[in-house]
Amino acid sequence: MKYISTRGQAQSLDFAQVTLAGLASDGGLYVPEEWPPFTFGEIQDMRGVPYSELAARVMEPFVGDCLTPERLRDLTARAYSRFSHRAVTPLVQLDEQHWILELFHGPTLAFKDVALQMLGLLFEEFLGENDGKLTIVGATSGDTGSAAIDAVAGLENVEIFMLHPKGRVSEVQRRQMTTVRAPNVHNIAIDGSFDDAQAMVKRIFADDNVTAKLRIGAVNSINWARLMAQVVYYFAAALQLGGPERKIAFSVPTGNFGDVFAGHVASRMGLPIKRLIVATNVNDILHRALSQGDYSAGTVTPTAAPSMDIQVSSNFERLLFDVGGRDGAALAQQMRGFDMQKTMRLTNAQREGAASLFTSTRADEDKTSHAMRWAYEECGQLLDPHTAIGLHAAREADVDPEVPVVTLATAHPAKFPDAVERSTGIRPGLPARTGDLFAREESYVELPGTYEDVRDHILGNAA
Ligand SMILES: Cc1ncc(COP(=O)(O)O)c(C=O)c1O
Numbered sequence: 001m002k003y004i005s006t007r008g009q010a011q012s013l014d015f016a017q018v019t020l021a022g023l024a025s026d027g028g029l030y031v032p033e034e035w036p037p038f039t040f041g042e043i044q045d046m047r048g049v050p051y052s053e054l055a056a057r058v059m060e061p062f063v064g065d066c067l068t069p070e071r072l073r074d075l076t077a078r079a080y081s082r083f084s085h086r087a088v089t090p091l092v093q094l095d096e097q098h099w100i101l102e103l104f105h106g107p108t109l110a111f112k113d114v115a116l117q118m119l120g121l122l123f124e125e126f127l128g129e130n131d132g133k134l135t136i137v138g139a140t141s142g143d144t145g146s147a148a149i150d151a152v153a154g155l156e157n158v159e160i161f162m163l164h165p166k167g168r169v170s171e172v173q174r175r176q177m178t179t180v181r182a183p184n185v186h187n188i189a190i191d192g193s194f195d196d197a198q199a200m201v202k203r204i205f206a207d208d209n210v211t212a213k214l215r216i217g218a219v220n221s222i223n224w225a226r227l228m229a230q231v232v233y234y235f236a237a238a239l240q241l242g243g244p245e246r247k248i249a250f251s252v253p254t255g256n257f258g259d260v261f262a263g264h265v266a267s268r269m270g271l272p273i274k275r276l277i278v279a280t281n282v283n284d285i286l287h288r289a290l291s292q293g294d295y296s297a298g299t300v301t302p303t304a305a306p307s308m309d310i311q312v313s314s315n316f317e318r319l320l321f322d323v324g325g326r327d328g329a330a331l332a333q334q335m336r337g338f339d340m341q342k343t344m345r346l347t348n349a350q351r352e353g354a355a356s357l358f359t360s361t362r363a364d365e366d367k368t369s370h371a372m373r374w375a376y377e378e379c380g381q382l383l384d385p386h387t388a389i390g391l392h393a394a395r396e397a398d399v400d401p402e403v404p405v406v407t408l409a410t411a412h413p414a415k416f417p418d419a420v421e422r423s424t425g426i427r428p429g430l431p432a433r434t435g436d437l438f439a440r441e442e443s444y445v446e447l448p449g450t451y452e453d454v455r456d457h458i459l460g461n462a463a
């Protein structure tokens, strides 16, 4: 399996190389040269297998010959051994048509663990003895940071610098990052938004002053391996609800478009998906892009769902590439225009290509709160605000009543106790596995939101 850049200029890479590279050298994102399809029978044969075996089967075509089947199975077994639920990503029924796919049973209580527990192992696997250190630079609106830090803390060959927007993540999220004591972990709070942090990360990849000294890697969903691991749970859910004989719709709380793009990949691989519902909060660039063709970034509005307070959505580029004719040169030009003006129109091909599978809905704070209340009062389920945005969109969507609609539950409600309590009157408690999170001492530096400060800090502190 070879991977090519969405901007057409970077060298094509194999799976091991793409995992360590993160972002492509031309500023694009790597995607498989072609989608590897499963036959209907192969998907049927996946029914009932344990999650780690399902993960190995779904990932195998992407990994190519970079891992033997046995080695891949060893890694998936280890990656999912730390989840607190035997099913890894269990389904919970809400009513006749709606299900919740709980993706928060990993060590840091968010869906990011599903991919990052695997990615940490892949880094270890692919970094040879003579490769030196991989310096990860990541941006987080709360969940990627904690999951990535958990996955790589203490690894010999990996060091991580994680940027989060100061004051714009929940206290639980911040503590999950800043209380990890390991010499290879560096937390940085910047003045600014997640978008500012993400832009700095991308700039670091293109900065020769940095790349001449450090080998930079990525844990954000710009890294293909992240998305690959997220494809698995679409198969897991669909197989439990009657797939592949029956089509399933998914509603996905969306920010950086990684999670829902993984659903698109599952569909490209042959999983019968009726619809992917992109659920946004008021930071609704994706809703505007999908419903009106207008991809224009405004300023970020802080909400009760801070991990989705994103206006520049990295993985949307992968979709535009895939549904818009896979023309790297044209997309590079389109993205350059967006980088300069922060606005662009989707082409007709991009709009029509996306419309065949995607719809979108936006939830303001009242609707988010109402969805949390409905789930609690009518179904006895406490949801976090991100999942509630997904549920709102699922219930608004006009999906044939025969089609099950699965909302991805992307975080445990206890990560956002204030918002949950405001809407339901119930303050969710942290599961015992989070230990003494509030007793542990925090460690992070605060930096102004300028690129140079962040770059110099990384250069000055990298081992
Ligand atoms: C809890 C939660 N829900 C939803 C999202 C959005 O996912 P994505 O960025 O993959 O669209 C995020 C962050 O990415 C998140 O942390």
Ligand SMILES: N[C@@H](CCOP(=O)(O)O)C(=O)O
Pocket: 139, 140, 141, 142, 143, 144, 145, 194, 219, 220, 221, 222, 255, 256, 258, 307, 308, 314
């Ligand atoms: N919501 C994310 C933002 C980063 O997204 P990623 O999927 O690209 O890592 C977070 O919690 O950090």
